[in-house]
Every structure is written in structure tokens, then in C-alpha cells.
Amino acid sequence: MPTRTEPVTPRLLREWALPSLAGSKYGRGQVVVVGGARTTPGAVLLAGTAALRVGAGRLTLAVARSVAVPLAVALPESGVVGLPETEQGSVEGTGLDVVADDLRAADAVLVGPGLDDADRTSALLTALVPLVRRSTPVLLDAYALGVLADLPDIAEQLRGRLVLTPNTTEAARLLGVPDDDLDDTAADRVAKRYGAVVTCQGRIGAPDGGRWEVSTGTPGLATSGSGDVLAGALVGLLGRGADLAQAACWATHLHATADDRLAVRVGRTGYLARELLDELPALLTDLSP
Secondary structure, X not given: OOOOEEEOOHHHHHHOOOOOOOOOOOOOOEEEEEOOOOOOOHHHHHHHHHHHXXXXXXXXXXXXXXXXXXXXXXXXXXXXXXXOEOOOOOEOOOOHHHOHHHHHHOOEEEEXXXXXXXXXXXXXXXXXXXXXXXXXXXXXXXXXHHOHHXXXXXXXXXXXXXXXXOXXXXXXXXXXXXXXXXXXXXXXXXXXXXXXXXXXXXXXXXXXXXXXXXXXXXXXXXXXXHHHHHHHHHHHHHHHOOOHHHHHHHHHXXXXXXXXXXXHHOOOOOOOHHHHHOOHHHHHHHOOO
């Protein structure tokens, strides 16, 4: 691992090659994405599609019951499970028996896209983590990482197999400091506190002190749904068997380089997050050793 900040370049990634793709969908990785409140099912759709676009083999989405069927139609390549929800359409955090078998079989799990209630998300994480094998990497995004600071027992159970994708506000909450107290070391500080690999604003930190930086990307990435694409690509690579830091570096680079391509073809701003998805397979091919 580097002791200084290592730039993430195509050469670095080619030398840090991803695991070879297996012949079956099970061998390419089983991924579960949990989230999707009634008002925000698109976040899970983006994340799940990104996981498939980077080569994950089998995908299960677990979402609020009222949006399960529409999502199954929107992404027919995925299995979709409906979870109990509140009257307002938030995922309730109970009834995980319907997705328990998928969680136990998963090679990587993503929790967070499209969740919209902090208390319910805390209940969801508390019930979900014991259902996941202790060797399985877990990625927390959005509300799921936003509540982690209040769940020390869950944080401890996930230490060593945890990936976090905070924005700067979420990083500050994880550290318990004001937003303006953050600097370029935010990813490193969060990584050490939670025993996690962290990607934040193009910087990646590992708990052993490893540090990387992705310098590509434009302001176009600051658009609704962009973070869901990053989280989905990352969990897809984890499902394929990449180690935590490797998956974070690859996914962060792919996300930013997809933005570079769209900035040229569509514009520096104004493209949609879902347009990032179609760039991912070709970028992976370009980076093949």
C-alpha cells in the first residue's frame, strides 16, 4: 500500500487488474442493493444498473413494497423484493426475512440509495447486518452512512469489510465535526475511525494509511443520481471479487472518466446521471491489461 497519495491513472489500474470474469452469473458475483423509498426508487435503479454494467453477475434489489413491481419492469435483469413500508412510503426496517436468503448468499451488499428516514434506516441496518456473512463486504451510502455514527455496535461489526461513499457533509457527520473543519484528509480520517475504505470527492483512503486521488472529472458529476451510480459501480466490482481499496479506486476512476467523456459529447453540465451508465462497459474494456 502507498504511504503517500498515489494518483489513480490508467497505468495504475491496468497493473492492479480486476479479477477475471467467471463463466457463470454466480461466479461473477451476487450483489444485493437495499433502499428505494416510494419517492426515490430511481436511486436503486441507477445503483443496480451500474453494478451490472461493471460486470456483476446476479442482482437483487430490495425496496419499498409499493415500488417493487415498477422496478422489476424497469430493470428486468434484476430480482426485486418488496419490503414493508410506512404510510409515507419509507422502508420500514422490518420484514427482512423476504430477502434474508439473498443477503446470506451475497458477495457484496449496498445499503442506502433512496432511503429517506433516519430512524427507519437505523432499524434497517440493525436488522440487516447480522444476516450478511461476516466475510461479505458492505457498502453504505446516503442515509445508511448518515446514521452510522449513531450505531457504534453496527460500525464495529462492519469494521474491516466496510466501504463508505460520503459527500463532505456526510463525512463531517461521520467525524462529528463542522463541515468547515474538513480538508483534503477527510477520507483518511473517516477510514481510520471506522476501519473502512472511503471514497470522498475523488480521494480514497484506507484504514492502513493507503491514499489515492482521482484527478479527472468535471462539475457535471454534481447532479442528482451521480452518487448512486458511483455506489453501484463500486458494489458491482466488490461483487466480482475486487478488494475494497481496489474497487474504490476503480469505481471512482470509472465514474470520473465517464463524466469526462460526457463533458465532451454532451456538455460539462446538463447531462443526466443515467447517461454515465452506458459509458462504464467501454471504459472497463479500455482499461483491460
